Amino acid sequence: MGATDVGALGRWTAAGLARVGRTTLNERDLRRLFRRHVAPLVGPTPARFASEAASADRPVGDERVSDGRGGGASESLWRPRDRRAMRPADFVTLGVASPDELADALARRWRRPDGADGRARTIEATVQVATKLRAAPAATSAEVSATTYVMH
Amino acid sequence: MIRTLGLSAYYHDSAAALAGDHQVIAAAQEERFSRIKHDPAFPALAANYCLEEAFIEVDELDAVVYYDSPVLTWERVLTNAIEGGAEDLFVEAAGEVLGRKLWVQDEAVAVLGGLGRAGRLLYCEHHLAHAASAFYPSPFDEAAIVTIDGVGEWTTTSIGWGRGADIELTSEIAYPHSLGLLYSAVTTFCGFKANSGEYKLMGLAPYGEARYAGLIRDHLIEVRADGSYRLNLEHFGYLDGPTMTAPSFAALFGGPPRQPEARITRREVDLAASIQAVTDDLVERIALSARRESGSRHLVMAGGVALNCVANGRLAARGCFDGIWIQPAAGDAGGALGAALLANHGYFGVPRPSPQGRDRQRGSLLGPAYSPAEVDAFLQRNGLPATHLADPAERAAAVAARLAEGAVVGHFSGRMEFGPRALGNRSILADARRPDAQRTMNLKIKYRESFRPFAPIVAAEDCAEYFDFEGESPYMLMVAPVRAEHRRDGGCRPAGEPDDLLAIVNQVRSDIPAVTHVDHSARLQTVDAERNPELHRLLAAFRELTGCSVLVNTSFNVRGEPIVCSPDDAYRCFMRTEMDVLLLGEYLLERSNQPPFEDDPSWRQRYGSD
Numbered sequence: 045m046g047a048t049d050v051g052a053l054g055r056w057t058a059a060g061l062a063r064v065g066r067t068t069l070n071e072r073d074l075r076r077l078f079r080r081h082v083a084p085l086v087g088p089t090p091a092r093f094a095s096e097a098a099s100a101d102r103p104v105g106d107e108r109v110s111d112g113r114g115g116g117a118s119e120s121l122w123r124p125r126d127r128r129a130m131r132p133a134d135f136v137t138l139g140v141a142s143p144d145e146l147a148d149a150l151a152r153r154w155r156r157p158d159g160a161d162g163r164a165r166t167i168e169a170t171v172q173v174a175t176k177l178r179a180a181p182a183a184t185s186a187e188v189s190a191t192t193y194v195m196h
Numbered sequence: 197m198i199r200t201l202g203l204s205a206y207y208h209d210s211a212a213a214l215a216g217d218h219q220v221i222a223a224a225q226e227e228r229f230s231r232i233k234h235d236p237a238f239p240a241l242a243a244n245y246c247l248e249e250a251f252i253e254v255d256e257l258d259a260v261v262y263y264d265s266p267v268l269t270w271e272r273v274l275t276n277a278i279e280g281g282a283e284d285l286f287v288e289a290a291g292e293v294l295g296r297k298l299w300v301q302d303e304a305v306a307v308l309g310g311l312g313r314a315g316r317l318l319y320c321e322h323h324l325a326h327a328a329s330a331f332y333p334s335p336f337d338e339a340a341i342v343t344i345d346g347v348g349e350w351t352t353t354s355i356g357w358g359r360g361a362d363i364e365l366t367s368e369i370a371y372p373h374s375l376g377l378l379y380s381a382v383t384t385f386c387g388f389k390a391n392s393g394e395y396k397l398m399g400l401a402p403y404g405e406a407r408y409a410g411l412i413r414d415h416l417i418e419v420r421a422d423g424s425y426r427l428n429l430e431h432f433g434y435l436d437g438p439t440m441t442a443p444s445f446a447a448l449f450g451g452p453p454r455q456p457e458a459r460i461t462r463r464e465v466d467l468a469a470s471i472q473a474v475t476d477d478l479v480e481r482i483a484l485s486a487r488r489e490s491g492s493r494h495l496v497m498a499g500g501v502a503l504n505c506v507a508n509g510r511l512a513a514r515g516c517f518d519g520i521w522i523q524p525a526a527g528d529a530g531g532a533l534g535a536a537l538l539a540n541h542g543y544f545g546v547p548r549p550s551p552q553g554r555d556r557q558r559g560s561l562l563g564p565a566y567s568p569a570e571v572d573a574f575l576q577r578n579g580l581p582a583t584h585l586a587d588p589a590e591r592a593a594a595v596a597a598r599l600a601e602g603a604v605v606g607h608f609s610g611r612m613e614f615g616p617r618a619l620g621n622r623s624i625l626a627d628a629r630r631p632d633a634q635r636t637m638n639l640k641i642k643y644r645e646s647f648r649p650f651a652p653i654v655a656a657e658d659c660a661e662y663f664d665f666e667g668e669s670p671y672m673l674m675v676a677p678v679r680a681e682h683r684r685d686g687g688c689r690p691a692g693e694p695d696d697l698l699a700i701v702n703q704v705r706s707d708i709p710a711v712t713h714v715d716h717s718a719r720l721q722t723v724d725a726e727r728n729p730e731l732h733r734l735l736a737a738f739r740e741l742t743g744c745s746v747l748v749n750t751s752f753n754v755r756g757e758p759i760v761c762s763p764d765d766a767y768r769c770f771m772r773t774e775m776d777v778l779l780l781g782e783y784l785l786e787r788s789n790q791p792p793f794e795d796d797p798s799w800r801q802r803y804g805s806d
Contacts (some may be wrong), residue, residue: 121424122367122485125354129364130320130542138265139319141301149267170270170294177295178302 143175198544199256201246201312202325202536203304204263204528206297208234208391211529212242213562213614214250215536218361218548220333222249223562223614225529228761233803234392235758238300239532240307245564257312260304261539263325263531266297268349272371280435318543320535322348323499326523327365329534330498331358332541332548334521335555338494340486341365344479345499345527346376346391353499355423355482357490361541361548366489372435373426375478376501378417381432381440382471386464387454390440391500397468398506399648400460402715403697404469408449412474415448419474422488423481460647460697472506479507484516493518498534502526502673503616505719509675512667524560524671525615533614559727560671561621563612566763571781574763580790582783588733595779596737599627599747603776604641606752608766609730613759617672618751619721620653620731622759622766624775626710626748627738628652633710633748635702640774643800644755647697651719652711655735655745659722662708662746672721672749682707683716710748721749756803772799 127134140146150167161167199221202213213223222245227233229241247254254260270293277286296303301317311317320328326343338359345352352374356365369375380390383397419425431448433439446452454464483495495517502508503526512520523530540546566574568586575582585591599605605625613619624641626633628650638646651672654662659669665676683706706712711719725732739745752760753769760766763780770778770785771793778785 119420120422121369121373121418121420121426122355122422123370125351125356125365125368127321127324128356128366129362130324130538132543135261135318135320135539135543136316138267138321139262139301139317140267140298141316146267146298150270153267153271166274170274173290174294174298177291178299181295 143171143178146174147171198258198540198546199250199252199312200536200539200544201243201254201257201260201308202263202532202534202539203239203243203260203300204325204530204532204535205238205300206236206292207264207528208236209527209529209616210236210239210242211525211532211614212239212246213533213536214246215533215540216250217540217546218332218537219556220533220537220558220562222246223525223529223533224564224612224761225525225614225758227758228563228612231758231765233756233758238303238307243308249564254308254310254312257310258544259314259318259539260308260311261318261320261535261543262300262304263320263528263535264297264322265319265349266293266300268321269293269297272347272350276372276435285437318539320538320542321351322531323351323354323365323368324363325531325534325538326498326526327354327356327358327363327496327534328538328541329523329525329530330496330502330521331363332534332537333523333556334358334494334496335551335553336492336494336496336519336521337550338490338492339496339519339521340483340490340492340494340517342479342483342486342495342497342502343499344375344482344497344501346380347371347374348531352376353425353482355486355489357486357492358496361546363538363542367424367485369424369426372429372432375417375425375475376499377432377434377440378427379471379475379501379504381434381445382467384440385445385449385453386467387456387458387460389456394500395503396648398472398504399646399713400465400468400697401472401506402469402713402717403647403700404462404465404467406470406473407466408470409473411448412470417474417478419478419481421481423478423483423485425478465697472504475501475504476507476510479504480511480514480516483511487516495520496522498523498526498530500527505673506675506717508673509665509717509720512674513676519667521555522671522673523615524557524613524617524619524673526673527616529615557671560614560619561611561728562614564761565611566781568782571763571783574767575780575783578767580767580785582780582785584782585784586782588730589737591779591782591784592730592733592737594784595625595734595777596741598777599625599738600741602627602630604633604637604774606766606770606775606778607731607734608752608760608763608778608780610728612761615671617651617721618749618759619670619672620723620728620749622752622761623749624752625653625734626650627742628708628710628746628748629742629744631702631704631709637710637748637750642750642755643773647701649701649713649718650711650748650750651721652708652746653721653723653731653735653749654747655732655739656722656724658735658739658745659720663718663720665720668722668724669720670722670724670727672719674720675717676720678706678708678712678716678718683712684709708744708746711746754800754803768795771795 210226214221224242226239226242227235273289323343327341341356350370351368353369354365431445433442607623663676735745
């Protein structure tokens with residue numbers, strides 16, 4: 045199965061679930077699916093979690109230089125904000141009024157450095173679920189679950 | 197005039213606020229109208245009130261603005277699911293964001309009937325709304341800005357600056373690292389509710405010793421010298437499950453979480469003291485970073501953590517800033533107010549005149565008022581006997597006299613407060629000097645036992661006589677110690693197992709025991725004649741009678757009920773409890789004169805635990 049073959053990914057997942065006698069994905073499945081099949085589509089792990097992953101094996105506080113109150117390590121954990129101030133255009137683009145706008149907003153947000161949509165399939169699935177729920181807010185969790193299954 | 201309606205909704209404490217140019221015209225939480233505590237619903241009733249207050253229709257608005265970006269929130273929910281797992285949690289969150297929050301414009305159009313001249317809903321970032329709520333109404337031309345809450349979109353903590361009409365947030369800590377969520381995690385571990393029990397945890401802290409502070413710093417949160425931080429996520433459950441803490445959290449603190457309503461043990465009081473100590477330290481570091489980044493010696497704060505008046509009081513006492521101003525509705529409700537002002541300044545380009553050292557929060561009295569004619573109609577309609585006291589001085593004297601006699605008074609006056617605290621207009625008042633006031637008010641009015649003392653109100657000009665505090669605290673957002681000459685004990689903290697916190701809190705520790713905590717601290721509210729002349733007159737009249745201008749102030753409600761809004765709410769609460777007197781605007785009602793009150797006996801079940 046190629047890394048970009050989303051249809052095959054779905055078939056592989058469904059077959060795998062059938063093999064173990066389950067119909068829904070569990071947490072471990074999701075992690076495995078993401079790391080093996082989705083991560084290559086969207087590029088590197090977001091920095092927020094990459095830093096966490098890098099530090100996962102290091103006890104919290106082990107690089108601390110004590111100042112008597114528990115602080116003191118030199119490296120700052122503050123990060124610059126993506127949006128320092130609100131520009132007039134932001135007041136419009138931070139929300140959406142239609143499924144098309146949702147697709148555009150997510151595509152802008154997740155555009156890769158080379159200009160390609162980083163998560164085309166995820167955007168498609170998001171819009172699909174959101175459109176369904178917009179029309180029927182009382183949709184059952186099973187419907188949402190089914191579509192989010194596709195999303196993964 | 198540019199008029200913008202700000203909305204916060206779908207999380208907790210939904211609210212609406214109406215800004216006219218740089219001023220706030222009206223603001224209110226939805227819970228006050230719907231009578232559902234912390235109501236997260238679209239704020240239809242609050243928005244309607246705001247339009248009524250300005251006497252305008254929705255098509256006369258320039259814009260409606262929502263305080264959050266559902267697109268960014270969706271990104272966080274999705275990333276969290278991919279990284280953290282927990283399909284059930286994800287499906288629920290996905291349904292909420294994709295089915296509801298994304299389409300807030302649809303609901304706004306359906307409920308309001310339009311979106312003003314802008315023609316479409318505007319949005320702003322959550323922490324920029326908090327920042328705007330803190331800076332724009334503040335008394336400062338320029339200030340450092342700190343926002344700290346659980347999470348808004350990706351951000352949990354941010355620092356920046358405000359100058360004139362410009363606001364920039366320059367640095368942030370992002371989810372899942374969150375001081376607000378850490379505090380909430382300890383809150384739930386100690387058996388209190390997240391998003392409302394944090395105040396209880398703060399009130400519990402003075403009983404304890406901070407013996408877990410080192411453990412918290414070693415295992416839960418890594419704090420850098422500049423106030424940046426990260427959590428050790430292995431001990432938290434909120435990333436991939438429905439609980440705030442992971443099983444390993446319990447292992448760290450020697451056993452399972454306390455069950456709600458179970459006996460409070462030494463562990464919980466020491467945990468409360470410990471997380472408070474860590475919070476005090478971290479808030480100070482964050483504030484100092486904001487000072488360095490902005491170059492300003494003024495500080496403004498918002499976000500739920502900014503309601504921690506112990507941390508605020510300690511920061512003020514350190515003298516690191518020339519002035520500190522905190523948005524009274526610092527939680528999500530205040531986001532509506534911030535969003536409205538942010539749109540006026542940032543979208544419509546409205547200039548911000550110099551505040552010249554005076555805040556524009558109007559005492560946070562931004563909710564509905566009821567005219568004497570409306571109150572009179574209510575009394576007539578229900579056949580309720582009352583004394584009309586149209587003269588303000590006569591009214592103050594009459595209420596003061598009853599307070600001095602030991603009466604507990606429901607004080608319903610003027611515009612309702614915006615924010616979680618009752619600041620005198622929807623308050624229950626009593627004589628702070630009476631040793632039995634604490635117990636009486638808890639048992640006969642609030643129908644609860646509480647280890648937290650009540651808060652004092654004091655005439656601003658008399659504050660220094662009773663409290664070690666300089667400046668003003670008009671919004672009950674600072675804790676300050678009772679002055680040594682008013683204390684009556686040796687200042688010893690309770691030792692050993694806190695078997696009976698109630699016995700401890702009911703001990704007389706000062707000349708104003710009903711408002712003095714075990715460490716002699718008090719959640720202070722100063723009252724001045726400019727912001728609240730009616731309440732200030734009452735304090736002056738009470739002082740004239742008794743020589744003391746401190747009163748007990750607690751919110752006008754019973755446990756689990758939103759603070760009263762209307763005369764009807766107030767009268768119902770008055771009759772359901774054992775208050776002696778009710779002041780309804782210009783009308784004084786004595787309990788002993790009231791006709792029998794027929795009530796639904798199940799009303800106590802309607803309000804859950806708080």
